[in-house]
């Protein structure tokens with residue numbers, strides 16, 4: 001293929017992919033099958049590999065790129081990012097409307113009512129239709145540059161569509177995007193994604209996020225965009241920041257249609273109302289339909305529709321006077337907390353659970369709720385015997401939100417979080433939580449019966465080795481009866497061991513044995529996941545089974561080798577290597593091998609391209625300014641050659657690429673004796689022309 005041919009094909013493929021992304025992620029109406037989409041995407045990747053000059057920042061392949069950063073750069077907002085005043089009743093809303101009407105007595109005012117999406121506010125900047133920068137609200141005048149993480153959000157267009165007359169949104173008037181278009185919107189995590197992430201985190205022995213908003217904030221604060229890319233975040237835009245260029249729409253209603261015509265995701269339901277009664281009716285209707293949105297909304301935002309009239313109304317220190325946020329009362333229930341039990345997970349994490357007087361909440365009876373960790377109990381001052389309010393967030397396990405302190409009569413008792421494992425009595429140790437805000441207590445005894453039950457249950461679970469009949473009851477019976485101490489023991493069970501258990505006949509015992517037999521031939525990733533290595537969820541296990549032909553190859557892999565695999569960072573690599581180095585684990589694997597389990601991978605994909613490249617297995621650190629390459633370009637070059645870019649210099653760094661004004665990383669490299677190369681040498685090493 002010549003460059004000219006490649007350029008032509010690149011344009012066609014990139015357009016098709018953008019079109020599909022918009023149809024799939026914004027309109028929820030896919031135009032291509034997954035297989036066809038993948039084929040086009042891979043073809044585009046191939047063209048860009050052969051003709052790197054065709055890679056542009058807004059190419060669909062450039063959503064996840066660049067190395068982890070050390071921190072976020074502060075950015076001043078050209079138009080401040082304000083917040084909104086709250087309304088909690090119909091009277092509050094009516095008073096707001098009356099106030100605005102009083103300031104504009106001669107106009108017949110209209111209002112828009114939009115869902116208030118419970119996420120994280122962001123500012124998104126497009127220049128000449130290309131997404132160039134995304135910033136958090138921060139303190140309203142200055143936020144953090146989180147562009148790399150925002151680029152990974154699939155419904156955020158990297159390039160705006162140039163609307164044509166037909167189908168160009170609700171208004172129908174085609175106007176190309178202005179030179180500078182800064183948008184205000186909200187990033188959120190849909191409930192399904194939240195559930196999936198938390199399930200994966202728990203399966204990988206990590207702490208669950210408290211709610212979708214928290215998970216969104218945590219994802220946007222990731223220093224490694226590859227982690228953010230794993231989180232199925234979404235964005236919605238509802239307002240403007242700085243705009244330079246074309247005349248802007250006159251009303252909020254036409255603004256939304258205009259934004260939609262550029263391919264941007266806007267709130268899925270909005271209302272235009274012409275009287276206080278219509279506004280209140282819209283707020284009420286939104287409260288019923290929002291339950292089916294599939295993401296969390298916590299209110300309705302009422303906005304003066306006429307944009308030109310807004311400025312004249314002024315603002316308070318925190319919020320403009322042209323809009324208000326009506327907050328829906330969250331679905332809560334009030335009940336008594338009888339006790340706090342502490343559960344011991346597979347990884348030894350001690351999780352407090354509230355045992356409640358059963359109460360109806362959003363259609364189901366709730367008798368237990370999560371208390372997250374010790375700090376949460378202290379922060380909320382939750383005492384045994386308290387009357388508490390519980391709430392459901394994102395269709396997950398309910399949580400205790402606060403105590404009804406007025407209901408206290410002095411008989412409530414403080415809860416002392418155990419310093420020993422409640423199951424085996426071993427002294428627990430303290431570790432910081434994933435978000436660094438609190439601590440988790442862990443039982444460090446690997447033979448703790450609760451941990452053993454957790455490990456066996458995890459091994460048998462549907463997501464891992466999928467052993468039929470291996471449910472919680474059976475696991476408890478087997479561990480309690482001393483039949484099984486680790487997962488290899490499962491494969492030595494005999495008919496009489498199982499048939500002898502309480503309430504189990506021969507037929508049930510045979511079924512279980514059949515299930516165990518079938519599990520000997522499961523895909524390797526299920527076995528890897530089933531081992532319960534900290535931080536290795538099903539996704540990571542699949543990546544490992546694709547990267548290694550057998551479990552033995554994985555067991556001997558170095559951290560450097562693991563780091564070459566996409567999706568695997570330093571924390572995971574260290575955890576995997578450490579697990580396989582443990583002699584007890586090595587003995588366990590030997591027994592599993594002898595039990596006839598399949599150790600070979602049927603999903604193994606031999607390395608091609610980058611993984612076999614000249615820098616395969618090498619970790620490089622960039623420092624200072626290179627004469628000809630930007631940081632992103634240098635990173636792309638290294639990754640294309642199979643290398644990995646890390647942000648910190650350590651003994652494991654193979655090379656440091658230094659430019660001008662290189663700082664502490666260079667000094668550190670020198671002190672560790674790590675080879676230092678310049679840009680020309682780097683280019684030579686990658687084999688680039």
Ligand code: IVH
Pocket residue numbers: 081082083084114115116117118119120121186238239267301320323325
């Ligand atoms: S308009 C000048 N519209 O709620 C402020 N905000 O409590 C313009 N939010 O800061 C904000 N959905 O982060 C607006 N449809 C919506 C919204 C929305 C969610 C958030 C936003 C805002 C906060 C105010």
